[in-house]
Amino acid sequence: MADSEYAPFAARVSLITGAATGIGRQLALELLASGQSLVLVDKDLVGLQSLASSLPERCSLIQHDFALDTGLEDRVSDAIEKLGRLSGLVHVAGVSHISPLKALTRLDLERVMAINAFSAFDLVKHCCKPKYHLSGMSVVFVSSVYSLVGSAANSAYAMSKAALNSFARSLAIELAPRRLRFNCVAPGFVRTEMLENLAQRMGPNYLAELEHLHPLGLGQAEDVSNAIQFLLSDRARWITGTVLSVDGGFTAQ
């Protein structure tokens, strides 16, 4: 299907949070390769710089820690002024938090909610102002299988990711008259540096146990990136308010 209704996919501007590593980085690399210009957000500025080094004219970098609610709006405005109005917004940034209830504190929960969920509010509150996006902008939140199924020691993380699912559904209805789309992808476990670090702490059988939970095996960052790009594209123009499982069959069991 041609991208006829709006700007061609390759000519669009997208904003990606959590772009320095993992799924966000993979998505950024693929969108840059397709020709898009990107607003890249992460607390790791060095990681962003290495990502953008080959195409600096098509990238605008924003160092931001979503644990802190300060200063994002002005920097996003500046970036949009440089690159053009947004056609895509993908919120990948997040933090995992493994802690059983008896060790979980209110402060832990507030931090996880701030980074994973309230951050999405900050982003869309600003980016959904008409002056900052083009018609038909697609917004994708990266949720988790744990927003859909239970898992011991993951209650804070699960709560934060489930909040994204509900937030996307509500905004899908509220902003459909303006032709904005909101969806989530709910990935299973993908092989990233974060997962390797976690596996070292959890013990020798951890990765094998995780693998067993995924009938198609553990995923790669590009598996999630592919799904996000579909939701960003006009091929998904009649899809809004969904949570797309991208999990190798994890939640099919």
Next chain:
Amino acid sequence: MKNYLERMAELLEVDHVSAEDVMEDFECWDSLTVLSIIAYLDEVFKVKVSAEQVNQCRTVGDLYSQYGGL
């Protein structure tokens, strides 16, 4: 040390613990309790330990001297 013992009592689901208590003797000792201890050490002492490292400590006091008293 006093705060540590109070928090360990909470994680081990008893009213009081002493440094000499053997961790695996507690009724609630399981992988979730180990995870709780990992999260607690990370939060309070800013030290990242593995499940294996926690299991290598025999007593409540051993854990403190190894990772809590840094």
